[in-house]
Amino acid sequence: MSEKLQQKKMKFHIDPQNEGGQYSNIATVIHSETEFLVDFGMFLPGRDSIRIASRIVLSPRTAKQFLIALNQNIQNYESKFGEIHLPKGPPTIHHPSMPDIAQ
Secondary structure, rough: OOHHHHOOOOOOOOOOHHHOOOOOOOOEEEOOOOEEEEEEEEEEOOOOOOEEEEEEEOOHHHHHHHHHHHHHHHHHHHHHOOOOOOOOOOOOOEEEEEEEOOO
């Protein structure tokens, strides 16, 4: 691939119906050999289920690029606002007002 093609800046376009985004306070990840599925959902107190707002399917390469970008943004966030504290123990789907659900 030529250096000129690699340096080309891509413009992102977002459809008007997606401009507001989806709020998520729960996320879970599963994978197969060929893809990663990331479900973003919302836990509401008093409910016994989680509403999945969006499911994103990523190639392994895109998932790793996303991980790197997210890690860099978390580091930037913590440098500016302080450490994000997580509960101790193995990764879980967690919300303060619901019991932990092991992934």
